[in-house]
Amino acid sequence: MLRKAMGFMVSNPLSGVVGVLAVIVVVASLLSENFLNSYNLVIIARSLAFIGIITIAQSMLMILGELDLSLGAIGGFCGVIGGILMVKLGLNPWLAFALCLAIGALFGLVNGLLVTLLRLPSLVLTIGMAGVYGGLNLVITKGVAITGIPADIGFLGSGKWLGLPVPFWIMLLFLVVGCFLTLKTPFGRYMYAVGSNLPAAKMLGIRTDRVRVGVFAFAGFLAALAGMLMVARLGSAQPSIGDSWVLAPIAAAVIGGVPTTGGIGTPLGAIFGAAIIGVIENIIVLLGVSPYWQSMVSGAIVVIAISLDSISRRYFKRD
Amino acid sequence: MNRVGKGISLVVGVLASAVLMPVAVAQEGPGLEKADSYRFVVVPKVVHPWFDKVNQGAQQAAAAIEAQTGSDVEIQYSAPQSANVAEQNEIIERAIATRPDGLIVDLLDPSGNRTVLNEAQEQGIPVTLFDSINPEGMSLTTIGSDFCEQAEMAANRLIELLDGQGKVAIMMGVPTAPNHAERARCAQAVFDSHDGIEVVATGVDNDDINTAQQQASAIMQANPDLDGWVASDAAGPVGIGQAIKEADKVGKVQMVGLDDLNQMLVLIKDGVADSSSASRPTMQGYWAVMAMWQQATGAITPSHIDTGNVMITPDNVDEFME
Structure with missing residues (x-):
């Protein structure tokens, strides 16, 4: 029975991360009576929604063997552009929302074109582009938030549907889209081929640059979506939106089985990784851990979670 | 008892009620509610030494209330790792989930924090602000200097x-x-x-x-x-x-x-x-807890408590050194 369960764990790449998440949830619910209350579950879902959308984007890039460290900056900048369109220019909020998603896709496209045409490492290029988008954000706003966002779009950030936050449902929708794209379409198979072995993928006739640029553009679109949902949530376009969306999505994707080297993993696994980080951050605050210890405790638990998953896989494979 | 006696009894009863009634009302009035323990959560803008002084003041106030009333007072200090409104909102939401007796917050951006403050109020959790101004349309007690x-x-x-x-x-x-x-x-x-x-x-x-x-x-x-x-x-x-x-x-x-x-x-x-x-961060933390405790006792607190500013010069700097 145990061997059967372990065999399932080894054969199913998601089982490890789901198991770790389950253990953390059980421990968290034992440690804090507030963990499983409905309000807390809603805030975990909402928190997961924003970081989850960026995680989906980053995990798809990581399947290609790429990274985009400017996704947070794109999200923040698109949020500010949305604020200007809605508040200063009086544009219809829904039209402004759609325009910002297109602008986000355009920024992602620019990143992809620069990576592919100039043959630059995406890690280095997107660090620079994060500075460009973040800098433009500060130039336009002078660091001051744009307030007076129309209430029409507030529902997208603060509303609930079937008891769960609307951003969470939107994240789930794009998780399905991301998983379908990567796992069920020829485009997805090309992504894995590019991530596994770029020269071999080229020799097979795959238009590798098109695949890479396409995923960068989709990632930019998702970053803009997260930024605009956050604007709707806060009721203001804060220049600081996206500042914390840089490292956590990469860590989430790695925990969820998407290595930075590319070629394997799924957006679904990455979301489970994001959920692990989200639950840990939640329980740390519920337990009243000192803010000076929080980063260390959170980081250590993430390292332990990855290690346990990796060790158990190696052990049972060998056995 | 004859009719006169009944009348006297009635008058005495009414008079007694009239005298005792204000006492009964006063026991349920502002500032008279008492609990065995209170837990207040302090959420500053970010992890920073200035806010450590606020926390010190908050702890001093907790000790003072405990000494004066015998009630247990716990201060939970929960600071965002970076000065980011979204992160601060998540900290506030997690604090709300623990059902504290009060939230003491230094807002990073009143417009961006407004939604979660409304959530706290909807959950019946009183909020006091320090070192910040009220979001538009809200009238929470604020503690701080000009x-x-x-x-x-x-x-x-x-x-x-x-x-x-x-x-x-x-x-x-x-x-x-x-x-x-x-x-x-x-x-x-x-x-x-x-x-x-x-x-x-x-x-x-x-x-x-x-x-x-x-x-x-x-x-x-x-x-x-x-x-x-x-x-x-x-x-x-x-x-x-x-x-x-x-x-x-x-x-x-x-x-x-x-x-x-x-x-x-x-x-x-x-x-x-x-x-x-x-400004006086220790005093801000102290009076923020005092205001929060007063609200927990049912008292109505002022719209603003000014903790003032002071010029520290070589002549008086030693008074501020720890």
Whole structure:
């Protein structure tokens, strides 16, 4: 029975991360009576929604063997552009929302074109582009938030549907889209081929640059979506939106089985990784851990979670 | 009992009720509710030594309430790791989930924090603000000092030191933080009102000492004839002081600092800074807890408690050293 369960764990790449998440949830619910209350579950879902959308984007890039460290900056900048369109220019909020998603896709496209045409490492290029988008954000706003966002779009950030936050449902929708794209379409198979072995993928006739640029553009679109949902949530376009969306999505994707080297993993696994980080951050605050210890405790638990998953896989494979 | 006796009894009963009734009402009135324990959550803008002083004040107030009433008072200090509104909102939401008796918050941005403050109120959790202003349409009790007055005190002191003539620079903190922006704006207004004073540069340090040092060094390189500095955040003057020392300009470039971090006080003692216009974070933490406790007892608290500003100079700096 145990061997059967372990065999399932080894054969199913998601089982490890789901198991770790389950253990953390059980421990968290034992440690804090507030963990499983409905309000807390809603805030975990909402928190997961924003970081989850960026995680989906980053995990798809990581399947290609790429990274985009400017996704947070794109999200923040698109949020500010949305604020200007809605508040200063009086544009219809829904039209402004759609325009910002297109602008986000355009920024992602620019990143992809620069990576592919100039043959630059995406890690280095997107660090620079994060500075460009973040800098433009500060130039336009002078660091001051744009307030007076129309209430029409507030529902997208603060509303609930079937008891769960609307951003969470939107994240789930794009998780399905991301998983379908990567796992069920020829485009997805090309992504894995590019991530596994770029020269071999080229020799097979795959238009590798098109695949890479396409995923960068989709990632930019998702970053803009997260930024605009956050604007709707806060009721203001804060220049600081996206500042914390840089490292956590990469860590989430790695925990969820998407290595930075590319070629394997799924957006679904990455979301489970994001959920692990989200639950840990939640329980740390519920337990009243000192803010000076929080980063260390959170980081250590993430390292332990990855290690346990990796060790158990190696052990049972060998056995 | 005859009819007269019944009448007397009735009158006595009514009179007794009239006398006793105010006592009964008073026991349920403002400030008379009592609990065996209270738990208040303090959420500052970010992990920062200035807010550690707020926490110290909060702990002092908790100890005072415990000593005076016998009730247990727990202060849970929960700070965001970075000055990011979304992150602060998540911390506040997680705090709400623990059902505290009150939330004490320093808002990073009133408009951006408004939704979660509404959530707290919907959940029946009282909120008190410190070092910040009310979001539009809300009327929570606020504790703090007048940011503009604090900046004006510093700017006027620097003008006095320069005899009304010279080139000065302003170090901004986090541009999105309303109190930092207000201080910078008020200092600029004071300088603009003096013909002999020219503001030649404005730096942005994002409330970070290293950034402040780099910015101050660059600004002093670009403006070798700079005469003086003021700052808009607590980290700024500490970085400026280090830059002044590194550039060997102690005594040549004047600085009037801000707030009372220990590093700032050492700069005054060492003669690197002339003085510092300080708010009182310990007092803000103390009175924030007191206000929160009063609300928990059913009392109505004032709309604002002014903890005031003080000018720390070499003459009184020892009073502030820990």
